[in-house]
Amino acid sequence: MTTLAILTAAGSGTRLGRDLPKALVELGGLPLVLHAARRLAASGVVDGLVVTAPAGLAAVVTEVVARDPHIEVPVRVVEGGATRQASVATGLRMARAADDVVLVHDAARPLVPPSLVRRVVEAVRSGHRAVVPGLPVTDTIKQVIPGPGAELVVGTPDRSLLRAVQTPQGFERGLLVRAHEAGAVRAAAEHLAATDDAGLVEALGEKVHIVPGDDLAFKITTERDLWLAELVLQEAA
Numbered sequence: 001m002t003t004l005a006i007l008t009a010a011g012s013g014t015r016l017g018r019d020l021p022k023a024l025v026e027l028g029g030l031p032l033v034l035h036a037a038r039r040l041a042a043s044g045v046v047d048g049l050v051v052t053a054p055a056g057l058a059a060v061v062t063e064v065v066a067r068d069p070h071i072e073v074p075v076r077v078v079e080g081g082a083t084r085q086a087s088v089a090t091g092l093r094m095a096r097a098a099d100d101v102v103l104v105h106d107a108a109r110p111l112v113p114p115s116l117v118r119r120v121v122e123a124v125r126s127g128h129r130a131v132v133p134g135l136p137v138t139d140t141i142k143q144v145i146p147g148p149g150a151e152l153v154v155g156t157p158d159r160s161l162l163r164a165v166q167t168p169q170g171f172e173r174g175l176l177v178r179a180h181e182a183g184a185v186r187a188a189a190e191h192l193a194a195t196d197d198a199g200l201v202e203a204l205g206e207k208v209h210i211v212p213g214d215d216l217a218f219k220i221t222t223e224r225d226l227w228l229a230e231l232v233l234q235e236a237a
């Protein structure tokens, strides 16, 4: 019984404003995807990695991740798809029969603590078939619809019942495969891809459980996030 981690790194990351896919942008002198891969491997609960690379960059990502001496688990690199959902589906096809647990983690969360990876895998192995790390939200969230001139507020959900979810998300492999099969049919019909894998499991009517997330698993989207990550790394050094 083994755990496979799919590391999604095929996005363009245009909001960072670099002429380089986000996963290859450097943090402390190393590409984001390498930070994430090292932390997944360092958890001690991941037996193999599949990295989804941007189109045309599989060889570059292989050079960066698969040859890294700090990563002692087998690494395979595949080209991702046009959406995150399609990239995960491609990675999932690389799972082997023995991989009963699959994690999906975003390279855009390079500082994920190995302890969080262990927490998610332990929760799946304890019998929860779909597990996501989540943190309480600190902002009040409004639901809106487009309006003339300005958006219109249509609701204010109870903040105490909201969670901001992170990755890695962990799943029993069979459930995730089924969720992606159904999700692919929906994506083709509705031209709308899911932004996380748990959402696909929820759409099947299956339960998804939350475990406590970690501030350090924050996502890098803007230049400010990258600056914050540099500070965190310097603090830790």
Ligand code: C5P
Pocket: 008, 009, 010, 011, 012, 013, 022, 023, 052, 080, 081, 082, 083, 084, 085, 087, 088, 105, 106, 107, 108, 109, 221
């Ligand atoms: O764009 P966003 O930051 O939400 O992407 C989340 C993760 O999904 C990133 O790590 C990105 O590289 C990955 N991704 C992917 N394939 C895509 C789009 C995004 O692997 N087509």
